Amino acid sequence: MSDLTLKIGRLVLANPVTVASGTFGYAEEFADFIDLNQLGGIITKTVTLEPRPGNPPPRIAETSGGMLNSIGLPNVGVQKFITDKMPFLRTLTTKIIVNVAGKSAEDYPEIIRILDAVEGIDAYELNYSCPNVKEGGLSFSANAHVAESVTKSVRAVTNRPIIAKLTPNVTAIGEIGLAVEQGGADAVSAVNTFVGMAIDIPSRRPKIAMVTAGYSGPAIKPLALAKVYELYKKIHIPIIGIGGICDTNDAIEFLIAGAAAIQVGTANFWDPCISIKIVEGLQTWCRQNHIQKITELTGSLKIK
Amino acid sequence: MKTLKKAVVVPVLANVQVTHDTWHITLEDKQIAHDSCGGQFVNVFVPQNNGVLWRRPFGIHTTDPDKGVFTLLYKQIGRGTTALTTVKAGEALDILGPLGNCFTHTSDLKEAIIVAGGIGIAPFPLFIQHLVQHSVKISVFYGARSKIDFCCLDFFRQTGVNLHLATEDGSSGHKGFITAPLLAYLQTLPDKPGARIYVCGPTPMLAKMKELCRDTGVPAEVSVETMMGCGFGACMGCPVPLENPASDGRLYALACKDGPVFNLEEIRFDE
Ligand SMILES: Cc1cc2nc3c(=O)[nH]c(=O)nc-3n(C[C@H](O)[C@H](O)[C@H](O)COP(=O)(O)OP(=O)(O)OC[C@H]3O[C@@H](n4cnc5c(N)ncnc54)[C@H](O)[C@@H]3O)c2cc1C
Numbered sequence A: 001m002s003d004l005t006l007k008i009g010r011l012v013l014a015n016p017v018t019v020a021s022g023t024f025g026y027a028e029e030f031a032d033f034i035d036l037n038q039l040g041g042i043i044t045k046t047v048t049l050e051p052r053p054g055n056p057p058p059r060i061a062e063t064s065g066g067m068l069n070s071i072g073l074p075n076v077g078v079q080k081f082i083t084d085k086m087p088f089l090r091t092l093t094t095k096i097i098v099n100v101a102g103k104s105a106e107d108y109p110e111i112i113r114i115l116d117a118v119e120g121i122d123a124y125e126l127n128y129s130c131p132n133v134k135e136g137g138l139s140f141s142a143n144a145h146v147a148e149s150v151t152k153s154v155r156a157v158t159n160r161p162i163i164a165k166l167t168p169n170v171t172a173i174g175e176i177g178l179a180v181e182q183g184g185a186d187a188v189s190a191v192n193t194f195v196g197m198a199i200d201i202p203s204r205r206p207k208i209a210m211v212t213a214g215y216s217g218p219a220i221k222p223l224a225l226a227k228v229y230e231l232y233k234k235i236h237i238p239i240i241g242i243g244g245i246c247d248t249n250d251a252i253e254f255l256i257a258g259a260a261a262i263q264v265g266t267a268n269f270w271d272p273c274i275s276i277k278i279v280e281g282l283q284t285w286c287r288q289n290h291i292q293k294i295t296e297l298t299g300s301l302k303i304k
Numbered sequence B: 001m002k003t004l005k006k007a008v009v010v011p012v013l014a015n016v017q018v019t020h021d022t023w024h025i026t027l028e029d030k031q032i033a034h035d036s037c038g039g040q041f042v043n044v045f046v047p048q049n050n051g052v053l054w055r056r057p058f059g060i061h062t063t064d065p066d067k068g069v070f071t072l073l074y075k076q077i078g079r080g081t082t083a084l085t086t087v088k089a090g091e092a093l094d095i096l097g098p099l100g101n102c103f104t105h106t107s108d109l110k111e112a113i114i115v116a117g118g119i120g121i122a123p124f125p126l127f128i129q130h131l132v133q134h135s136v137k138i139s140v141f142y143g144a145r146s147k148i149d150f151c152c153l154d155f156f157r158q159t160g161v162n163l164h165l166a167t168e169d170g171s172s173g174h175k176g177f178i179t180a181p182l183l184a185y186l187q188t189l190p191d192k193p194g195a196r197i198y199v200c201g202p203t204p205m206l207a208k209m210k211e212l213c214r215d216t217g218v219p220a221e222v223s224v225e226t227m228m229g230c231g232f233g234a235c236m237g238c239p240v241p242l243e244n245p246a247s248d249g250r251l252y253a254l255a256c257k258d259g260p261v262f263n264l265e266e267i268r269f270d271e
């Protein structure tokens, strides 16, 4: 058996395979299909201070090799998250990472303060980057100063590990990565969705009610991989790689490019068992390739 | 009863074309054949997928629990359903199911009035299989564009349901929409309190049905169709606008998780 464990700051994951926010519900949706405790970690659907109804339909559209979504962060709000969703999550032994988003910069420390009193949360992922919310989100990680100061304000109210989730829709993602590192983030996760669009020709209407949307799935993998590599060259904290990961080889590519762990997103939708298959696939691949510790892979890209 | 959702690879026993654009596929799985109820669906992974990413949802059409088989009735409309027509007996399909909820059958039900438009007929035979075992009177109002579009007419004749047909081109039954003969029927219905309508069809028909049910006071359930990214509550891509905010403040229900069957009066079709 190869050693698949790794550390994200003080957070120890049993293996590098986690599941991406918004693609795994609150884990209960997958309980019939897989043994959730075999995962390295679970990142929950974004929670906000107040409940949000989400966007009108159509919210999703399929394109060749990818999908567009403008879901609009529907969620029950932090209080109901604690009473309705946490009890199930607490029964799990895998790491629970709660993803949060704010309407304003002040929302972030406030929501973290509320969650910090709750048992069973192992880390936070700060969603700075969701392009689907009118109020912003995107703005928090599109600007290095804002990203740094929001991270600092969260760092000031919690000792739990913080992971800053970055948008790829910026010119220099490395600069944003450095800023959140300076703000006290323990890790970054990259990337969130790319801004995209699709049009229904007969009606000339956008295929998504909100017109533009977040693009994800296999089609974004090369783009996401390049962002992870760019971050790896620039920052010193661990990177959790996200974007179009559909099988074991995809996951390994992200590790080689510099990721310490990965998140499986859109692929969960067509194969709810895919995350576990990747955990098993990594174990097999490491054994076959005589990799003792999975951490040896991170950033092992060879450029002659 | 909570049935376990599952991901399984099931043998294909037959896949036959039944009309110019509609196919009937027979699949083998004991649990799904045994546990499913009318209204539920399976989400099918499309082989040779030409860039198709999501699974495709189809209502469970009939089941044979003794033989451990179930069937789907599907209309060829795009990439996924076209790929599905190439699947052959002896091959296997990767499916999730059974998913979603069922049409309700309460003990006071005396007459089930089934209203289907086009391929909206697909989920009803399973429900009818169940109802005939409970001696409920069954009336079926089935509308299609033309005579050549009708499916399962033999099934309806064998089950002895009270069948009403309509076609837009007048090639069979009433000429026009099925809602016209339905309205006439409802106006003369002697036992309204024991009757319930079950409807599945294109959105304009559902909007019309909503009006009709409000006017006649007969309660109705509807099976809705939306885009589905996952089919099991993970993507939140299948919202159904609610007429009034739910008790927890939600403005939308999820078709795959809270449905696909809803009380017609609870949902809106204008978006
Ligand atoms: C719960 C549920 C049960 C269903 N049961 C059946 C069934 O028993 N038999 C059956 O034939 N069909 C059923 N459908 C519809 C079926 O899922 C779609 O026809 C199928 O997914 C189309 O796939 P495709 O790849 O061939 O079409 P695509 O190439 O994906 O699409 C062709 C065109 O149809 C539109 N479209 C596709 N799916 C939908 C949708 N769900 N809502 C609105 N527009 C759509 C697309 O935007 C596009 O314009 C059901 C749908 C749901 C949600």
Ligand SMILES: Cc1cc2nc3c(=O)[nH]c(=O)nc-3n(C[C@H](O)[C@H](O)[C@H](O)COP(=O)(O)O)c2cc1C
Binding pocket: A020, A021, A022, A023, A045, A046, A069, A071, A073, A099, A127, A130, A165, A191, A192, A193, A215, A216, A217, A218, A220, A242, A243, A244, A245, A263, A264, A265, A266, A267, B235, B236, B237
């Ligand atoms: C339907 C859908 C909903 C999403 N919701 C969220 C969300 O609530 N919060 C968040 O941080 N990211 C959300 N994401 C982004 C994913 O977590 C992930 O970053 C992105 O999809 C890229 O990975 P993938 O290509 O593997 O899906 C969502 C993605 C999809 C497809």
Ligand code: FES
Binding pocket: B227, B228, B229, B230, B231, B232, B233, B234, B235, B236, B237, B238, B254, B255, B256, B257
């Ligand atoms: S289809 Fe994904 S939540 Fe309903």
